[in-house]
Amino acid sequence: MSSYKGLTDSEVIQSRNLHGANIITPPPQTPWWKLLLEKFEDPIIKILIVAAIIAIAIGITNGHYLEGVGIIVAILLATIMAFINEYKASKEFELLNNVNDELPVKVIRNGGVTSVPKRDVVVGDIVIVDRGDEIPSDGVLLESVSLIVNESSLTGEPSTNKTSIPTDSFKTTYSPNQVLKGTTVTDGHGIYRTTAVGDSTEIGKTARAATVEVNNPTPLTKQLQKLSEYISSAAFFIAILAFVILTVFDLINPANSYTLEQEYILAVTVIAIIILLAKYWVPSVNAILSWIKLSAKIHLPYPNNTRRQMLVLLASAMLLVLMGLVIAVLLNIDIFNTSVVLDSNLLSHLLSYFMVSMTLIVVAVPEGLSMSVTLSLAYSMRKMTAENNLVRKLQATETMGAATVICTDKTGTLTQNRMQVIEWDFQGDTGSNELPILVKLSLAVNSTAHIDFSHEPYTIVGNPTDGALLLWLYQKGIDYRVLRDGFTTLAQHPFSSEKKYMLTLGQSTDFEGKLLLVKGAPEKVMSMCEPQSLSSSVLEKLRGFQVKALRTIAFAYSKSVVDSIADSDMPQGLTFLGIVGIADPLRDDVPTAISECHMAGIDVKMVTGDNQDTAIAIGKNAGLLASNAEHASISGPDFEKLPDDEALRVLPGIKVMYRARPTDKLRMVSLLQRLHNVVAVTGDGTNDAPALNQADVGLAMGSGTQVAKDASDIILLDDSFSSIVNATRWGRALYQNIQKFLYFQLTINLVAVAIVLTGPFTGFDLPLTVTQMLWVNLIMDTFAALALATEPPHSEVMKKKPRSPHEFILSSAIFRYLITTAVLFYLVLVGLLIYLKHDEGFSDRDLTGFFNVFVLMQFWNLFNARRLFGGVGVFSFSSNKLFVAIATIILLGQFAIVQFGGEVFRTVPLTGKEWLIHIIATMPVLIFGYLAKKIIKI
Incomplete structure (x- = not known):
């Protein structure tokens, strides 16, 4: 690792100036003036504009045209204000979508490992990727260990083996030593040199990443759309009905002294207007008939095609007017007398009633409803987002407010994710500051973490548990980078929730022959060891660590003669090396946050891979378990054995699931949903993706893998349980x-x-x-x-x-x-x-x-x-x-x-x-x- 120095700060600036930032240009946005004009496409606004023009035209004859001008001014003010608010809201959404470019990436710069935002990766950067990471740029592999990449976003291939060895003959779409932006590491890890960023990457060229994500209507939006349709239907029906009734009352009112010609013109005009507005009132009548359960017996037909509909309605109105002219001629009704047709009293009454009906529509239809939801x-x-909840999907905001169960991880969510080695017990340890060489190698080499030495205090880049072990080595004066440089890795399989262990096969300059190094859950590692290498004091030590709520990790090794080992192969005949106890203190605000959840009627369940003693101790400290509530916990394997009926019966009382695997977590979420719960789930690993997808709201850790983030609805930028409570609070407030x-x-x-x-x-x-x-x-x-x-x-x-x-x-x-x-x-x-x-x-x-x-x-x-x-x-x-x-x-x-x-x-x-x-x-x-x-x- 130390052989790679990476770019210097000045070289980074030069590369960015030459090749640009690692940002894909978004698709062209609709110009603001088009968005403004779209506000005038609303049918109600169009009707009001027509009404205003008629009012001005009539007003010019009688000197009262200012009301028409006032209508136009009010329309302009209303549409412009709606446009400004919605435009501002869309810009806020755009900013939120750009936060993905700020996610951290591990790179080597100035001779050390550090973390930078994805958008800051430049051509020439040496990038480190591990299982679950999204590859931030195109590049050529320098090193790879069991590296498998999901390239489905580009080629449709969900599993592609990668190697740092160049080759001219390959059967895949892209060279095996080439990695591409937007793809995801599904297994192994690697180091590559960036060759293209931003629009110059393969995914940038195809513009796949520039596609705007279309959000499906949320349950809340559907409810509001349905409510608006009901109100609009009723409004149009009442408006047309009011226009007819007012006109009829006006016709039969003797005080108006209308002539026969005027009454005839008024009647024909009203009928023509009713026909022209059929596209509005016919659906309203049909909707009302459906409300009173008569739609199956009575249903008014009208053309479905909009253009055809308008032509039919216009033709019908013109035919009616023509028939009216013919009838008037046959009955000797003088309707062509301009003094009759243009009588200001007649026209003003007709306009007044039309205004009444239009006003009914205006006041009844909730135009501000969609804007209220958007805002x-x-x-x-x-x-x-300001409170560390990056919302990726709109429905998550409202759904989180209805959450009834939260299934939470332990590490980093309930605890501080600041792990420190507190206790240890290694074979061959003399008690001095110097550790045996096998222990050093096990901690330094069989690891995927790094330490960022670029600034103090030193920070961990990568897996927090592995990082705690590296920091402990460093505190003892041991530089893990030297040990890694002297070790040739032949095979490495990172830790996974299913296996519960990690192994590395290789050869060290400090040790003769090949070594197989294994670390993981104590019961898993011990099952691989020779019984004679396990002393009785080890089990006592292990029990003591667990009672103290320490996270325990066991180490073992064996000398090997093979050059490779499959991920599915479980080693046997290992020699037990020792255990460490790592403390991850509970976050100070967790007991209060969990208490607040309980007060709000939200059940909280902790799902962890830790052993029973550690999980129960943390559960009690966090307020999940009473002091005598061990019966409220269950192991993942025991839960798996329960049939669904029994699991559904006991699940409400379960507060802690320990030694849980991803399949156990997924099943728990599915069964909780069968009990009509709204379930929120936290996760940080690739294997958490199924549960995050299944949950009503998936919450990924900000420090988690890209796969988990992609499967989530909300990203917890600070990994804190209090942020989940804040999300619930805001979801309820939104509703x-x-x-x-x-x-x-x-x-x-x-x-x-x-x-x-x-x-x-x-x-x-x-x-x-x-x-x-x-x-x-x-x-x-x-x-x-x-x-x-x-x-x-x-x-x-x-x-x-x-x-x-x-x-x-x-x-x-x-x-x-x-x-x-x-x-x-x-x-x-x-x-x-x-x-x-x-x-x-x-x-x-x-x-x-x-x-x-x-x-x-x-x-x-x-x-x-x-x-x-x-x-x-x-x-x-x-x-x-x-x-x-x-x-x-x-x-x-x-x-x-x-x-x-x-x-x-x-x-x-x-x-x-x-x-x-x-x-x-x-x-x-x-x-x-x-x-x-x-x-x-x-």
Whole structure:
């Protein structure tokens, strides 16, 4: 190893300037202006634009066109704000996806082994790869030991043998001495010199890695899509129905004094509009029929192809108009009289009713819902990353909040992963500082770890257990690099969870003949040894180490005459060499974190490869096991022997599984899921990948193998169990934030729809104008989505049992609270309309006051939504300053619209006294929200 000096710092800079960074150029991004224009593809926005143009056209004739201009301005504000928020969220996702380029890689630089981010690997770098690592660049092998690489990402070959020996004849796609970026080491280890990085690599040329990952809809997204479809269907149906009813009422109203010609034109126009909008109301009717279980008997057909659909609808409307003209001529109805057709009274009434129906759609459809989910996910993911949880898959964020069981590793997750040799007992050890040569070789050569000597304190690069042994050697004045340089490795098979041991076959300059060195679990190594080499004191020592919760490793050796050994061959007839006890202290925060999980209704199970004594000792210290709870533990082999029925019966009571193998872990996860649990699993090794894949949420260790990370949903950058608890906390908060927004927005929608429908029957067609509704629904809801989406987890979030993953997001309790709030708001607002009405109708000041009270009631209800699940005071400003800022912006925006909106928003300035009355009169919404929540028990 010391024969490789690697690049110097200056050579690294030169190489990066010459060949570029180790980053694959991402695929071309859609220009921002295209993303902005896409916001105008929304059917509702298109309808509103048409309505605004009609309003302006009619307004030009009567001098009242500012409302149409106001609609366009409101549309622009709403779409631009939605674009800015979603664009920002997409950039946050992009940053999170780039974190993969920061994962550490082992390289040799300046004559020593060190760790650098993957993106910093340059051409000429000497890279060390071990089992489970992803190869960070293309290169040529300098050394290899039993190296097997999974090249399926490039060639489809899951298992390719690699060798450092160049050859001109080979049957594989790439030369056996060539390794490629993006492939994974499945066995063995090697050293290679980088020949290409970034776009110059094979995978960079084929642009496979540049493919954008398409995330399938999550269960939460599906729920929200279904809810939006229900609401939209109902909204379109109600809107068309309201338009027809209002028009019919207008036609039969004698006060309007319409002529026969005008009534005829109005009837034909309404029918034509109904036909043109069939693409919206037909699906709505079908959806409603499906709700009332009549879809099997009644189903309105319409063309499925969009273009054909529009042509059919347009042709039908034109045919109707043509028939109307023919009938009018036959009946001598003069419909061509311009004074009749262009009568401003007729057109304004028709536009008014059309506006009512469009307003119903605007206020009913929850446009801010998807943005609330996007913002909540982006914000939660960013915060989780800041707390050492790198989220790789969106659904993991929400699913983690529903976790009922966490199956956790011990080393590094519950413990500090700072292993130190505390106790040892070697044959031939005289007690002096000098160790026997066989012990030195066993610790230095039969290992895959390295020490980074580039800065103090020295750090371990690679396997922490192997690294602890190397540091112990170094503390005794022994440089493992010298021993490795004097050893010729003929075969090496790294440690695996299935085998429970590692072996190295080779020849040392310090020892005559070939040596087979073995280390691993004591019971495994001892089973390979000659009985006479095992003294009775060894078993006593071993038991003493294990009772102290030390991780024990046994060593053995034999002289060999063979030049190779297969991975499947288990050596026999070894000579026992000794044992060491390694201490890995429990993390200080683990007992508190596990206690918090138990309080939150989450069961924690430890799955470890350690022996029973060590596992139980750690389990007790961590708070997983009571002092007399040995019956709550089971070994992997014993668990394997249990039939499924028996395993399902005992599994809830199992807290610790020791001597566990990957298959035991996988089976445990599968059986827990059969018991309807949402299971989160931690893992760091290649063999943990099946369990990580099977789990509802797979959490890979940041120090683990690339295979484990690729199989995971979340990467724990600090390997800490507390980070898992934080992920659960954020997952629950995310779900609750979306529920808060649903409550807030649907309350507004229900009240606004009811008010708009009630308005004509109180003597005023539009108590709230389209521009006012756009402010309330599109702009105010956009702000509310941002405010509620950024609410951090509160103290109460971990004091409740996990939610059911099958529970509808709008729970029955929240729905009752929503309906109760909406009914109260509706009664208050209708009462206010009746109070304000007088013989002359409504004055502009009356309608301005009504609009202001409506908005202020929703403003205070935003605070009710914030504290829907408790944990935060109504006016608690310190926990979320962004919420306070947004609430202030909403209030200032409302003030500006009322005071300066004028004809565009149909408002007149209010006095300071009126503002004070409105604010004080609407503040009881907070008291009502508190009392209603207590009664409904959310």
